[in-house]
Amino acid sequence: MTAKIAHARLLCQSLTIGALILGALPAHAQQATGKSFVDDFDKIDRSFWYVSDGWNNGAHQNCTWSKNQVKAEGGMLQLTFAEGRSKDRNYLCGEIQTKKRFSYGTYEARIKSATGKGLNSAFFTYIGPADKQQHDEIDFEVLGKDTSTVQVNQYIKAKGGNEKLVPVGQGADQGFNDYAFVWEAGRLRYYLNGKLVQDVTDPSKIPQNPQKIFFSLWGTDKLSDWMGKFAYTQPTTMEIDRVAYTAPGDKCQFQGSIACTLN
Known part of the structure; x- marks a missing residue:
């Protein structure tokens, strides 16, 4: 031989x-290829993050995703909503998503939301038909009609209805807050500023499919009951100071992480 x-x-x-x-x-x-990481957004790593550009998520969204509304500056990721014509929309907005999918573990982000009725500042995980998967999702969403609260929610096989509004204390657009969730096969825990605010233990209400991590800022003219009646006055920005994912069994990614305190 x-x-x-x-x-x-x-x-x-x-x-x-x-x-x-x-x-x-x-x-x-x-299906899960993402590993533990922490990103302080000194820059946008294009090998890790995909920047949405040139489309929207449907008729309910009044803005077009634009790469020009996404930047890293001063150690912050900045997503901006601003007036600007693109295709059939009169506004531009920003979104990034990971290229890899992540599984069970601890997800954390330090965020200051944008200001304005009819806007949604979101930190979430998602997978769906565009990825040839069923729709699963885990959400933190600050709705512009009331930035004193954040909505937590999850979708399982495109079924939602698990919304809960959690008081932020000060307005989510007035300063930075720490949002985190711990996703396990039989449990999903949401944390706000280190405090447990929602504990889901019903397996039928816990997503199972690995998902991508998203940050997005978008607006609507149509979903006023949910997000408030849209009223544009000036550009507004959602800022993300840090994001981290810690896989089960891995060491925590930064001092003060929820993952450092889990049993």
């Missing part, structure tokens, strides 16, 4: 063993 043939056979055996191991893993684990 020549050295080349031996190497090829060993490579084939390795690939076969790898495929068998992968096949033995749950589908959930196979």
